[in-house]
Amino acid sequence: MAQNRPKIAPQTLKPNFCNQTRNNNNSFARREKIKKQRESLPIASVKERLIQEVKAHDILIIVGETGSGKTTQLPQFLYHAGFCRDGKVIGVTQPRRVAAVTVAKRVAEECGVELGQRVGYSIRFDDKTSNSTRIKYMTDGLLLREALLDPYLSRYSVIIVDEAHERTVHTDVLLGLLKDVQNVRSKSAISHDNIADKKAKNGSLNEKENGTQSISFLKQCPNSQFPPLKLIIMSASLDARGFSEYFGGAKAVHIEGRQYHVDILYTVNPETDYLNAALITIFQIHLEEAPGDILVFLTGQEDIETVERFVHEQLLKLPEANRKLLTVPIFSSLPSEQQMRVFMPAPPGHRKVILATNIAETSVTIPGIKYVIDPGFVKARSYDPVKGMESLVVIPTSKAQALQRSGRAGREGPGKCFRLYPEREFEKLEDSTKPEIKRCNLSNVILQLKALGVDDIIGFDFMEKPSRAAIIKSLEHLFLLGALTDECKLSDPVGHQMARLPLDPIYSKALIVASQFNCLEEMLIAVAMLSVESIFYAPREKSEEWKTAIKCFSSPDGDHLTLINVYRAVDELLEKKRVELSNEKNLKGKSEKILRKWCKENFINGRSLRHARDIHSQIRGHVEQMGLRISSCGDDMLQFRRCLAASFFLNAALKQPEGTYRALSSGQTVQIHPFSVLFKSKPECVVFNELVQTTNKYIRNVTRIDYLWLTELAPHFYANQS
Numbered sequence: 001m002a003q004n005r006p007k008i009a010p011q012t013l014k015p016n017f018c019n020q021t022r023n024n025n026n027s028f029a030r031r032e033k034i035k036k037q038r039e040s041l042p043i044a045s046v047k048e049r050l051i052q053e054v055k056a057h058d059i060l061i062i063v064g065e066t067g068s069g070k071t072t073q074l075p076q077f078l079y080h081a082g083f084c085r086d087g088k089v090i091g092v093t094q095p096r097r098v099a100a101v102t103v104a105k106r107v108a109e110e111c112g113v114e115l116g117q118r119v120g121y122s123i124r125f126d127d128k129t130s131n132s133t134r135i136k137y138m139t140d141g142l143l144l145r146e147a148l149l150d151p152y153l154s155r156y157s158v159i160i161v162d163e164a165h166e167r168t169v170h171t172d173v174l175l176g177l178l179k180d181v182q183n184v185r186s187k188s189a190i191s192h193d194n195i196a197d198k199k200a201k202n203g204s205l206n207e208k209e210n211g212t213q214s215i216s217f218l219k220q221c222p223n224s225q226f227p228p229l230k231l232i233i234m235s236a237s238l239d240a241r242g243f244s245e246y247f248g249g250a251k252a253v254h255i256e257g258r259q260y261h262v263d264i265l266y267t268v269n270p271e272t273d274y275l276n277a278a279l280i281t282i283f284q285i286h287l288e289e290a291p292g293d294i295l296v297f298l299t300g301q302e303d304i305e306t307v308e309r310f311v312h313e314q315l316l317k318l319p320e321a322n323r324k325l326l327t328v329p330i331f332s333s334l335p336s337e338q339q340m341r342v343f344m345p346a347p348p349g350h351r352k353v354i355l356a357t358n359i360a361e362t363s364v365t366i367p368g369i370k371y372v373i374d375p376g377f378v379k380a381r382s383y384d385p386v387k388g389m390e391s392l393v394v395i396p397t398s399k400a401q402a403l404q405r406s407g408r409a410g411r412e413g414p415g416k417c418f419r420l421y422p423e424r425e426f427e428k429l430e431d432s433t434k435p436e437i438k439r440c441n442l443s444n445v446i447l448q449l450k451a452l453g454v455d456d457i458i459g460f461d462f463m464e465k466p467s468r469a470a471i472i473k474s475l476e477h478l479f480l481l482g483a484l485t486d487e488c489k490l491s492d493p494v495g496h497q498m499a500r501l502p503l504d505p506i507y508s509k510a511l512i513v514a515s516q517f518n519c520l521e522e523m524l525i526a527v528a529m530l531s532v533e534s535i536f537y538a539p540r541e542k543s544e545e546w547k548t549a550i551k552c553f554s555s556p557d558g559d560h561l562t563l564i565n566v567y568r569a570v571d572e573l574l575e576k577k578r579v580e581l582s583n584e585k586n587l588k589g590k591s592e593k594i595l596r597k598w599c600k601e602n603f604i605n606g607r608s609l610r611h612a613r614d615i616h617s618q619i620r621g622h623v624e625q626m627g628l629r630i631s632s633c634g635d636d637m638l639q640f641r642r643c644l645a646a647s648f649f650l651n652a653a654l655k656q657p658e659g660t661y662r663a664l665s666s667g668q669t670v671q672i673h674p675f676s677v678l679f680k681s682k683p684e685c686v687v688f689n690e691l692v693q694t695t696n697k698y699i700r701n702v703t704r705i706d707y708l709w710l711t712e713l714a715p716h717f718y719a720n721q722s
């Protein structure tokens with residue numbers, strides 16, 4: 001955020017951060033530098049061999065250290081080797097949006113083309129591709145969505161599933177899907193020459209010849225011929241064997257990376273406050289160690305912004321000469337132009353400290369890192385299928401993650417990694433991270449699989465099967481939301497509409513319900529604001545000022561209405577300024593500045609707000625396309641709250657005599673989060689959108705409702721409950 005920008009030497013920051021390529025000499029020098037960098041990447045020496053391997057094998061597993069050049073170089077090798085003939089596309093999936101965007105930008109620059117032309121990216125709510133795009137970076141979730149429209153992924157000649165070791169739920173589902181598509185497409189291509197003959201002789205092909213003898217859901221092989229699909233699974237670390245076994249003994253190729261020695265340092269005792277420990281370590285390095293940038297692994301945006309603030313405060317206490325420390329945050333919801341700042345070198349004489357989530361473990365390669373600080377935690381999804389509750393919890397990293405993190409310090413020379421826990425704790429860590437599919441709510445993927453025509457979810461060829469209980473719970477959840485029929489088929493139109501929206505099923509349903517309640521305008525805002533992390537920015541040391549500022553938006557009815565008030569206040573502000581500034585040049589720049597100032601004064605997180613506004617316009621586009629009626633309930637907020645009850649009935653909670661709440665669908669005892677506007681007033685009955693487990697189980701984004709609305713609006717769930 002603007003107010004978090006370093007306060008040190010702004011005059012020296014500007015030219016270095018903003019003006020990299022303006023000057024021609026600079027841009028020539030940069031091109032030369034990039035060329036040299038590319039030639040020196042470990043992957044460059046095995047280019048020809050890799051191309052041969054891809055030509056020889058339909059499925060290939062490539063394992064190589066982060067930074068060896070897999071993501072940026074391999075697609076370019078394949079492009080030049082002719083894999084994009086006939087307008088076919090090389091698709092590269094990433095588990096993270098940031099990687100898709102930053103890598104696409106980098107590759108476009110390396111190719112000397114404009115982003116969105118030959119090289120582009122496509123992520124949810126942001127598409128930078130065109131008809132001429134041949135190398136397309138995208139999130140794994142997005143490719144799954146594309147499969148809904150094009151089940152054979154016929155535009156692609158090669159699909160590279162990158163960062164497969166992360167085992168996100170989308171990667172796992174995608175692997176199952178691609179295995180099937182590939183099977184059908186290879187057989188389609190091989191047998192195509194014979195198809196006409198055989199058809200003439202036998203009338204039709206039998207199942208086996210169609211390549212669908214296992215659990216394939218692509219029952220019909222289309223008449224048109226597809227070239228075989230080349231499938232490449234890329235991973236930074238280990239488990240090539242697991243992937244190889246899953247793909248019937250597929251060939252694995254290892255690219256040797258360069259790794260320098262990294263000294264691992266542990267704390268003597270466990271640290272109770274890891275943020276404070278991280279802060280102390282940052283300054284210890286800054287003041288005592290040789291030049292080199294620092295990478296700190298934190299659990300999320302909130303932690304990052306807290307540490308960023310602490311660092312700036314601490315810097316002000318130091319003598320001028322010691323203040324040359326620059327913070328750069330990176331996390332997945334950060335707008336991409338701000339994410340790009342991590343790649344820019346610090347001004348001469350300055351040290352850069354990158355505050356990152358586990359995004360920097362493997363997804364992005366940041367040059368210049370010599371020191372890594374690893375508190376040993378990660379924020380992970382966790383799902384309890386019995387209670388049907390998903391929560392985000394901060395848990396210890398696995399050994400594999402700890403190794404990956406420390407490896408970041410040894411890319412360009414020897415480095416140091418400061419683990420903020422004792423050595424004996426390392427031995428207790430799990431070896432590797434549990435695949436997400438084993439610990440998340442499956443409603444979203446099940447809805448997509450159903451839309452893809454996979455009826456038998458339990459029989460689907462997952463690399464690692466989620467538990468039966470989790471599958472059944474999610475099917476039940478989708479049924480209760482009206483997405484599935486009694487026969488477990490996608491319902492029409494609701495299920496199909498929900499599958500089309502790139503949102504969590506519960507939010508998709510909320511938009512559909514809202515169009516019936518005449519408050520889709522309001523729900524679009526609420527869903528957009530709920531889709532980003534922390535709209536409010538609540539510095540601990542200014543909590544009184546924060547509370548006062550927040551009062552002008554807060555609604556006694558709850559957080560959803562409060563979020564809408566914030567959004568509308570921004571709309572009004574920008575509209576007013578647009579009129580006032582209509583004759584001025586650089587209107588966009590000026591309104592940006594005004595918005596930044598306003599956000600600062602009102603303790604609003606500018607980054608999150610901009611992201612929410614972006615999401616809003618995208619989902620508005622989707623619902624318009626779907627033909628949903630977009631209208632506003634005006635001042636009738638009762639109507640909107642009824643709509644929230646009808647939408648989020650699965651997340652309702654009732655006050656208990658002692659002031660805690662009982663979540664009605666799971667029976668868990670929960671509390672309203674202190675950041676909720678309802679924290680003090682504690683109404684009788686509420687709906688909520690998030691359950692976070694820290695020291696307590698907290699519900700966030702809470703709105704007051706009337707319990708009777710639940711029996712009236714969700715009788716299928718509440719009629720028999722007292």
Ligand code: CDP
Nearest residue numbers: 066067068069070071072073102103106365
């Ligand atoms: O995929 P892998 O981790 O093997 O490497 P990569 O992402 O292809 O990155 C190879 C090299 O390109 C990195 O070591 C960086 O030097 C550079 N790179 C960069 O400067 N900026 C990016 N956005 C991505 C890569």
Ligand code: MG
Nearest residue numbers: 070071162363
């Ligand atoms: Mg990579």
